[in-house]
Amino acid sequence: LFAGAGRCASCHGGPQFRDGQRHEVAPGQWLKTPTLRNVAVTMPYRADGSAPTLAAVLADAYHRAQPFRPLTDPENAQLVAFLTTLTDTTSANHTAPARLPELPALPTRAVGGLY
Template sequence: MGKLLFFEPALSGNGKRSCASCHRPEKAFTDHRGTSRALRFTANLTRNSPTLLASARQKTFFHDGRAANLGEVVRQVVENPQELGSSYAQLTGRLAESPAYRLAFRQALGTDITEASVNKALAAYVTSLISNNAAYDQARRGQQPLPTIALAGKRLFMGPAGCVGCHAAPDFRDGRRYLVRPGEWVKTPTLRNVALTPPYGANGQAATLLDVLGDAFHAAHRPRPLAPAEASQLLAFLAALTDTTSAEHRPPLALPALHSLPDRRVGGLY
């Protein structure tokens, strides 16, 4: 149920956007843009789109940690005029046009189409986006060792480079916020699948992971400077945190018919 809604443009005010507009499965549930596209096609949001992989295990959400649960995330995105630009009255009314949607909600959730049931279904889908099958996980389970360069990077990460202080396993984040520049506090992002999610930073300001390793914030929090060879080792370890989760989550082939939006596309137009 939640998967259908995730790719459903009827949740947006103009019927052309969906959750998948900014969180695309083939891009590890990001959009690879510096800052995500806004509801108005020619405008952008002010933040980079974070991955949704393993995101349900967080204690707070959004880059600034302003939401305490996934239901609140959905509400803020739905009602934000720059994101989905809709209301629960509008989207539930649209979905209720469809006998297939009404039946699906009753079968999946035992309820009618309401704000609460929409939020619950979407939260259930996001919660399912978890897979710990990266090379790092396989090595921990004794299935196969990390490559030599990645193992050297792991030792740096856990020791002299000090990365583990903010990026602890299993999700390689600490849930805390840090002052990244005057007046701007940002939550530590996960490093799982990080090689798949450029550009980086809450504002998409870093094009590559090497740029992140060399930025002023990380340099100030690192015990000592990194040698070029050490940076390569750390990058190899970060690549070892990549799994195939995003490739396993494909869009639905079709959506239930809606009289008010007969020509909408799975995932939206943009």
């Protein structure tokens, strides 16, 4: 489904699961294709956070218009199951650092700041 009937791989292909292109997802709204790596743990979805689940993303107007044919509910469930497998489980239990290491060349760094 991902590479075939769902046409997901046409935008979310390659090793990063994205094409690096901008697509018109709504009239006048162009967005760069997001990666699907760790997508199951990066909710909410869509640029404005309006999709709380992956199923909601697949049900939005943009994604419903992409397949060669309308996907069935079981097929959408299969896609969600596949997307869940793209989660990196090796670092799932890591926590953000409480403070950054001391670096004399960059004395004003702050956690969550711009680098």
